[in-house]
Amino acid sequence: MVKITFNVEGMRCGMCETHVNDVIRKNASVSKVTSSHTKNQTVVIAEDGADIQAMQAAIEGQGYRVTGSKCEPYEKHSLFGRKK
Secondary structure (H helix, E strand, O other), rough: OOOEEEEEEEOOOOHHHHHHHHHHHHHHHHEEEEEOOOOOOEEEEEEOOOOOHHHHHHHHHOOEEEEEEEEEEOOOEEEEEEEE
16 A cells, blocks of 8 residues: 655645545545645555556646645554554
8 A cells, every 4th residue: 555645735625625535536546535725735545556647637637736746655553553
């Protein structure tokens, strides 16, 4: 699994966060997606090989601007903080 962090400009409220999250879910198979308009970022947890360019295009297609992205390995932790 990978954790992809997008820097997104243009989100102004919780509804903007919802729009970005929904468009990511509709255009990519992801495990989790969260957005924050105060941090100007969207964090996506997805399987290896996720199409980052397609996610970026989907976000920008909604009128927001992606100014950067970072992809790093993600390991799911169990209930007590141990890696699975």
